[in-house]
Amino acid sequence: MTVNTSDNRYGTAQLIVAPTIAEGANYTTIQAAITAAAANSTIFVRPGTYTENLSITKNVNIVAYGQAYKVDANISPIIKGKLTVSAGIVLKVFGCDLQTNAGNIVDCSAIGAIAILSDCRCTIETAITAFVIGDSTSSITLNNCYGSGTGTAKLFAATAGNFRAAYCFFEDLGADSTIDTNRCTFQYCTVIGAGVTTSGSGFVVAEYVNFGASTNNPATNTTYITNNGGSSRIEHCRFNSGTASCIVITSNQVSCRHTTLSSSNIAVVSGAGTFIYANLSFEGTSSAITATTQTINIEGPSKSIGSANIGGSNTLTTTNTDNTSTSSNAALNVTVGGTSGGDPYTNYAIGSTISYCLGIDNTDSDSLKLNTIAAALATPSTGTNLWKMTSAGEVTMPLQPAFLATLGTADLNVTGNGATYTLGSGNALTEIFDQNSDFVTTGTFTAPVTGRYSLASNFVMGDITAAMTFQGMNITTSNRTYQFGFQNDGTVQTVAVVPGIISTHGSVLADMDAGDTFTTSIAISGGVGNTADSSPSSARIFMSGFLAC
Numbered sequence: 100m101t102v103n104t105s106d107n108r109y110g111t112a113q114l115i116v117a118p119t120i121a122e123g124a125n126y127t128t129i130q131a132a133i134t135a136a137a138a139n140s141t142i143f144v145r146p147g148t149y150t151e152n153l154s155i156t157k158n159v160n161i162v163a164y165g166q167a168y169k170v171d172a173n174i175s176p177i178i179k180g181k182l183t184v185s186a187g188i189v190l191k192v193f194g195c196d197l198q199t200n201a202g203n204i205v206d207c208s209a210i211g212a213i214a215i216l217s218d219c220r221c222t223i224e225t226a227i228t229a230f231v232i233g234d235s236t237s238s239i240t241l242n243n244c245y246g247s248g249t250g251t252a253k254l255f256a257a258t259a260g261n262f263r264a265a266y267c268f269f270e271d272l273g274a275d276s277t278i279d280t281n282r283c284t285f286q287y288c289t290v291i292g293a294g295v296t297t298s299g300s301g302f303v304v305a306e307y308v309n310f311g312a313s314t315n316n317p318a319t320n321t322t323y324i325t326n327n328g329g330s331s332r333i334e335h336c337r338f339n340s341g342t343a344s345c346i347v348i349t350s351n352q353v354s355c356r357h358t359t360l361s362s363s364n365i366a367v368v369s370g371a372g373t374f375i376y377a378n379l380s381f382e383g384t385s386s387a388i389t390a391t392t393q394t395i396n397i398e399g400p401s402k403s404i405g406s407a408n409i410g411g412s413n414t415l416t417t418t419n420t421d422n423t424s425t426s427s428n429a430a431l432n433v434t435v436g437g438t439s440g441g442d443p444y445t446n447y448a449i450g451s452t453i454s455y456c457l458g459i460d461n462t463d464s465d466s467l468k469l470n471t472i473a474a475a476l477a478t479p480s481t482g483t484n485l486w487k488m489t490s491a492g493e494v495t496m497p498l499q500p501a502f503l504a505t506l507g508t509a510d511l512n513v514t515g516n517g518a519t520y521t522l523g524s525g526n527a528l529t530e531i532f533d534q535n536s537d538f539v540t541t542g543t544f545t546a547p548v549t550g551r552y553s554l555a556s557n558f559v560m561g562d563i564t565a566a567m568t569f570q571g572m573n574i575t576t577s578n579r580t581y582q583f584g585f586q587n588d589g590t591v592q593t594v595a596v597v598p599g600i601i602s603t604h605g606s607v608l609a610d611m612d613a614g615d616t617f618t619t620s621i622a623i624s625g626g627v628g629n630t631a632d633s634s635p636s637s638a639r640i641f642m643s644g645f646l647a648c
Contacts, residue, residue, distance in 0.1 A: 117145035163194030184212040208233030225250025232260035294323030302329035311339040348372030501645035502538040504528040515626035546611040555606035556619035561634035568625035577615035
């Protein structure tokens with residue numbers, strides 16, 4: 100118990116406000132109680148009308164006295180005026196009747212200003228905005244509240260920050276609420292009379308909301324979501340918009356699932372933006388969606404994205420717009436029951452002409468494969484395997500162009516006095532492997548596609564004499580010639596492990612166009628006649644190559 104020092108009346112709480120001190124109060128104005136209160140105090144307000152603009156400069160709770168926080172039109176205290184919340188302050192209001200008085204009901208324009216209203220009634224005058232939010236860190240939350248307006252009354256305007264309403268009923272609104280940055284959230288609400296218009300990066304999240312109809316208040320001709328801003332999301336809602344489109348997307352996108360749309364407009368959803376939808380039902384005379392970009396979000400077993408869409412794309416999109424949490428993922432999961440079950444895969448097809456499949460082959464040690472088939476649908480275990488990765492991360496590409504060929508029989512007297520010897524021009528080479536069949540044994544590789552190719556050649560030449568003073572080796576493609584060697588063979592051969600023999604190797608990453616060829620050659624000069632021989636043994640004369648990228 101506390102004592103009112105002016106007349107020794109006893110109050111039941113420390114901070115009690117009533118129209119008169121005689122009613123067992125400490126204060127006759129709410130502002131006086133706020134001024135006297137310590138931070139985080141609770142101020143109890145007895146029934147009566149309090150016409151005052153409140154400056155909330157500390158964390159306080161304003162509570163209707165003795166009503167279990169439940170608003171009642173006959174006994175709830177009426178606060179007629181504007182509640183301005185200072186920076187970094189949290190205001191909580193319970194069970195009060197809040198009315199405009201030529202100004203807002205709550206103003207949270209300051210940085211970090213937060214207001215939470217529970218079990219309150221909100222009455223809004225014509226051309227007045229009830230709730231104002233002005234910073235990205237500020238917010239206003241309404242829980243189990245009722246709001247009504249007259250004329251062009253507006254529920255909220257947010258240039259930044261968040262507006263949230265749960266289990267609320269709003270009717271007779273005449274002007275769209277607006278949000279420019281951050282989020283407006285409605286959950287388990289009814290909204291009648293005006294909707295929300297987004298701009299900037301602002302967006303709407305609506306879950307289990309009835310837009311535009313109630314038992315005593317039929318639908319008005321209203322577009323309830325006008326999306327000019329960020330990516331709005333609507334789930335499990337009902338729209339009854341009369342002659343207006345339910346949703347207009349002038350830019351960006353709206354995702355809508357499990358929702359009923361009722362309208363007699365030509366289009367229930369319209370605009371130049373993107374509409375992503377699934378599981379919609381239509382109760383009005385129209386079911387037309389005319390948004391410029393339309394994407395069906397598949398749900399449930401064996402669903403298809405519609406047939407002909409001339410001039411447009413049928414697109415499956417998974418989107419998560421949260422940019423603050425590392426766990427805010429967007430994922431497409433393809434799962435089968437286990438290692439003895441089927442294959443999880445995706446299939447890409449052009450009619451019945453050709454198909455590519457990417458998936459896991461359960462019959463091949465759970466390898467990830469890219470397969471193709473000249474038919475409508477491939478699977479990881481049918482068609483031609485183009486790419487394979489084991490569960491250990493080892494990657495193979497069975498059709499990637501690659502070859503190795505060696506010379507097994509010597510070509511005699513091919514150079515020495517300046518003649519050019521091209522590998523494969525005499526005895527044929529022996530293929531060790533020729534993946535994709537792009538090499539011929541006369542010594543020519545032909546690029547099947549344009550790309551970068553790793554090419555290499557090695558010569559071992561015998562019967563080198565001291566007079567053979569110059570040697571050069573060429574790797575030749577259609578685009579250019581790469582030169583190697585440039586050594587004095589006569590001198591080199593005298594210090595070789597086996598006198599009279601020299602070895603030359605060259606390799607290059609070469610650009611080749613589709614159809615370009617690769618050959619390799621060697622020329623030795625200075626000798627008396629072309630007496631130098633190729634000297635094959637244990638695959639020491641070879642040419643090789645593969646498509647690198």
